[in-house]
Amino acid sequence: MRRSLLSETDIATAIDLSPMIDCIFILLIFFIVTTVFVEEPGLEVSRPDATIDRDLEKNSIIVAISADNKIVYGGRELGVAGVGARVRQLLTKEDLPVIIEADASSDHGVFSNVWSEVKNAGAKKISLSTLKD
Amino acid sequence: MAKQSILGEEEERTEIDLSPMIDCIFILLIFFIVTTVFVEEKGLQVHKPDAAASAALDVDESITLEITASNAVMFEGEEISAVDITNRVRATVGDEDIPVIIRAHEKTHHGTFVSVWDAAARGGAKSLSFSTIN
Numbered sequence: 001m002r003r004s005l006l007s008e009t010d011i012a013t014a015i016d017l018s019p020m021i022d023c024i025f026i027l028l029i030f031f032i033v034t035t036v037f038v039e040e041p042g043l044e045v046s047r048p049d050a051t052i053d054r055d056l057e058k059n060s061i062i063v064a065i066s067a068d069n070k071i072v073y074g075g076r077e078l079g080v081a082g083v084g085a086r087v088r089q090l091l092t093k094e095d096l097p098v099i100i101e102a103d104a105s106s107d108h109g110v111f112s113n114v115w116s117e118v119k120n121a122g123a124k125k126i127s128l129s130t131l132k133d
Numbered sequence: 134m135a136k137q138s139i140l141g142e143e144e145e146r147t148e149i150d151l152s153p154m155i156d157c158i159f160i161l162l163i164f165f166i167v168t169t170v171f172v173e174e175k176g177l178q179v180h181k182p183d184a185a186a187s188a189a190l191d192v193d194e195s196i197t198l199e200i201t202a203s204n205a206v207m208f209e210g211e212e213i214s215a216v217d218i219t220n221r222v223r224a225t226v227g228d229e230d231i232p233v234i235i236r237a238h239e240k241t242h243h244g245t246f247v248s249v250w251d252a253a254a255r256g257g258a259k260s261l262s263f264s265t266i267n
Contacts, residue, residue, distance in 0.1 A: 017151060017155070020155075021151070021154075021155060021158070024155070024158050024159065024162060025158065027162055028158060028161055028162045028165065031162065031165030031166055031169055032165055034169060034171075035165055035168055035169050036170075036172070037168070038170065038172055040170070040172070048243060048244040048246075048247035048248065049247075049248075050177055050247055050248070050250070050251040051251055051255060052177070052251055052254045052255060053175045053176055053177055054175065054176070054177075055173065055174070055175055056174040056175060056176045058172055058173075058174070060174070062174070065243070099174055099176060101174075102243045103243065104242065104243055104244030104247070105242050105243070105244060106242070106243045107239060107240055107241070107242070107243070108200070108237045108238070108239055108240070108241040108242065108243055108245075108246045108265060109238075109239025109240065109241075109265055109267065110239075111243050111246070112181075112237075112239065112263070112265035115179065115181065116181070119181070125178060126178065126179065127176040127177060127178045127179065128176050128177055128179055128247065129174055129175070129176045130175050130176050130177060130247065131175070132173060132174075132175045133175075
């Protein structure tokens, strides 16, 4: 910053940016740490209610089953066999738990088939999603 | 900003311009804020009896709850309610590790299955598992 030679009394008005940068860094680190890239099914599911449910891991593979028995992963409809292949592919990269998000009025048979497929694909922890209260 | 020395007028100011860095950090910050999803999932971990375990399973020493296609829960040949499931399971299981098996028809609603599982778990069943019939 060049100071004018004539006006020696004029005060350089500059904002000290360091505290702001500090704050932004802290925010940035917070968001980097908390971000998990979970692929959401993109489907409205009315989950069944349960009293003994627990919090599940945030970073999981979420497979949804709609009320009309469609199996959805990441916004795309997959068949029963497709789910197995997809989950197997995802598990080769990272060993993640699997959450099956089935609608309360979907058929149990579909849930059972998806469970078996996911188990055969090598998932170690399979949970079903319930209503949060 | 440091005070400029009155003596050294020729002295060159070495200062890093921080603005581009701040711009970058802002963009990163906005990206992470936008992509962050605070997913909170609640649920139950469910099991099926595996082949090895079911072979060793003593049939007399287990409780089988059956769910029919019309969402009725049967226990020892009679229909029971969710509260009764909890009570019957608690009475039979006690502190022991007696397996409880839920045999659901494939046309059963998933909601019914979850409520039966929940009721049995509340009754203190430690080794719960499910199988599907058609």
